[in-house]
Amino acid sequence: MAIYKTSQGLRIKSVSGDPSNVKEGQIWYNSASHKLKAAPELGGWASGGNLNTARRACASAGIQTAAVTFGGWPGNKTTTEEYDGSSWTAGENMNTGREWLAGTGTLTAGLGSGGYVTPGATSNATEEYDGTDWTSSNNLNTTRYSGASAGTQTAAIHVAGATYNASTNYDNVESYDGSSWTEVGDLNTGRRNIVVFGTQAAAIAAGGDPPNLVHTELWNGSSWTEVGDLNSGRNGGAGFGISTSGIYAAGGTVNTEEWDGSTWTEVSNLGTSRDSSGDSGTGTTSLGLISGGNVSGAIANTEEWSLSATVRSVDVS
Numbered sequence: 001m002a003i004y005k006t007s008q009g010l011r012i013k014s015v016s017g018d019p020s021n022v023k024e025g026q027i028w029y030n031s032a033s034h035k036l037k038a039a040p041e042l043g044g045w046a047s048g049g050n051l052n053t054a055r056r057a058c059a060s061a062g063i064q065t066a067a068v069t070f071g072g073w074p075g076n077k078t079t080t081e082e083y084d085g086s087s088w089t090a091g092e093n094m095n096t097g098r099e100w101l102a103g104t105g106t107l108t109a110g111l112g113s114g115g116y117v118t119p120g121a122t123s124n125a126t127e128e129y130d131g132t133d134w135t136s137s138n139n140l141n142t143t144r145y146s147g148a149s150a151g152t153q154t155a156a157i158h159v160a161g162a163t164y165n166a167s168t169n170y171d172n173v174e175s176y177d178g179s180s181w182t183e184v185g186d187l188n189t190g191r192r193n194i195v196v197f198g199t200q201a202a203a204i205a206a207g208g209d210p211p212n213l214v215h216t217e218l219w220n221g222s223s224w225t226e227v228g229d230l231n232s233g234r235n236g237g238a239g240f241g242i243s244t245s246g247i248y249a250a251g252g253t254v255n256t257e258e259w260d261g262s263t264w265t266e267v268s269n270l271g272t273s274r275d276s277s278g279d280s281g282t283g284t285t286s287l288g289l290i291s292g293g294n295v296s297g298a299i300a301n302t303e304e305w306s307l308s309a310t311v312r313s314v315d316v317s
Contacts, residue, residue, distance in 0.1 A: 045268060051088050080094060108130060109154075150197055171186040194207060207248065241288075250270060250275055
């Protein structure tokens with residue numbers, strides 16, 4: 001049998017203690033504990049600060065340490081809250097109160113579009129957030145609710161959605177240039193309650209209704225291609241990341257799945273099963289956020305996702 005060092009040119013180091021700053025995939029032998037150690041990258045959820053106002057069917061923008069959540073139910077909320085990584089603070093109200101709207105962008109350059117305005121009406125309204133105020137912009141071409149967005153305030157896409165009674169699930173996709181919306185390539189499968197993350201030129205669309213879809217599609221800036229399915233079909237989930245690396249969580253379950261650019265893998269579960277939450281859509285596979293949602297009614301619960309190298313002893317049994 002070939003010796004690993006001879007065939008690969010590498011040797012596992014022997015050290016008297018675990019390194020202080022381990023890196024993903026690092027392997028060493030701890031001579032004090034007489035154990036072979038490794039540092040796989042592991043993700044998990046931890047509780048964050050609760051929203052001031054419980055809500056579901058809300059939208060969000062930003063990252064784990066600088067996020068904004070807006071709109072939602074009950075009451076077609078206009079209220080906005082900002083997150084600093086530990087607590088939520090009230091921001092300025094939206095101009096048009098609604099639920100099931102789409103959100104993307106950042107805390108200081110957010111975008112909200114579409115939504116549901118009771119009784120029995122959907123919205124095509126678009127608003128931009130600058131970290132202080134909301135400003136109305138040009139409307140979507142297709143009035144809809146329960147779609148999702150990806151990208152930035154000046155370069156975004158709004159994907160899918162439905163008519164107010166869900167008699168039609170749209171495959172329509174619109175692109176935003178910071179001023180107006182333009183119809184672009186349609187999804188292969190029309191749906192609502194979808195998760196979308198990425199950029200205007202490279203995005204992932206996954207899950208949705210009807211009913212509890214596993215379908216995942218990849219956007220290249222002009223067209224959508226069917227790629228690897230979710231392991232668990234669901235709708236009303238939350239997600240964040242880029243087209244080659246992302247997270248899909250919740251959707252009426254605690255399940256979390258990680259996307260690597262071709263396949264989904266089950267990872268650590270949420271603490272609270274929910275659907276219809278806000279998320280940090282421009283977050284990363286390493287750091288993300290999910291806030292509010294539905295558990296037999298609106299909740300205020302926030303959870304933070306983190307991914308880091310974690311020391312583990314190698315068990316040879």
